[in-house]
Amino acid sequence: MPANKTCRMPINFNGTVIDQMPPELVQVHRAVNYGDGLFETIRVFNGQIPLFERHWQRLSKNCQILGLLFPADWNARFFLDAILKIAAANARVRLSVWRAPGGLYRPAEDRANFLIEAALLEQTCFEWHPKGITVGIANGLRLPMDSVANCKTMNALRYVLAARQAGEQGWDDALLLNSSERICEASSSNVFWWKDSVLHTIPLAEGCVAGVMRQFLLDLAASVGYVVQEKPATFAILEQSDEIFLTNAIRGIVPIRNFAKKLKGSAKTHILFQELVRQICGVR
Missing domain, CATH: 3.30.470.10 (Aminotransferase class 4, branched-chain amino acid transferase, N-terminal domain)
Structure with missing residues (x-):
């Protein structure tokens, strides 16, 4: 009307x-x-x-x-x-x-x-985080899986509340679930993980933001010979992974050291980070 x-x-x-x-x-x-x-x-x-x-x-x-x-x-x-x-x-x-x-x-x-x-910003390129970060799962928040879910909209309340929860819990960040109870993304980043020699990330159909760095890394990893797969992620899948990292256009790649009190490595992630720096900043 x-x-x-x-x-x-x-x-x-x-x-x-x-x-x-x-x-x-x-x-x-x-x-x-x-x-x-x-x-x-x-x-x-x-x-x-x-x-x-x-x-x-x-x-x-x-x-x-x-x-x-x-x-x-x-x-x-x-x-x-x-x-x-x-x-x-x-x-x-x-x-x-x-x-x-x-x-x-x-x-x-x-x-x-x-x-x-x-x-x-004082830094002239992305910085590696050798100690990694600690993340948990945000409680009581679910991201929708609709026609605007992949858009980077001004409706950021769920992400704000997830970041607040992370601070209250002493985490560096929090992962949010989607309406199907699967892991979707972090408060301001997409999620990747390694299992054996395969690089995985969550498909856009799961409701995550279509991150610019997410797509750049998918293209970059494939171009240098990595096997890349997009697949839905559950808590168990990430718990059983070898390495997990977050990505966005400001920080590049940030490795997760502690996921739900389970320690993760970052050797493969660091190699990919070095390739990212070479591509973006020309640093060798």
């Missing part, structure tokens, strides 16, 4: 009454009220973004799924130039895209807004 027309009244922000919502808040209204948008977390290395084309492909696909529309000149070159204009030579960048203001659950239009934020 069509949205009712409303007359804007004063707002109360943390106890302060404001006569009219500031224009900046109006523009992010749907992002805040509905989580009606997407984002990309992008790493800049020495003034370059080696994975930018993959980020752009994912963003474009996800915008189509959500029905977000860009002006004709908001193309890959436009966003690449916009990012490099404000980012330091080595930086973490968040590109957020959301629907323009208007409407309630039914939007008034599908035109997109965007925001680029950048934070300085």
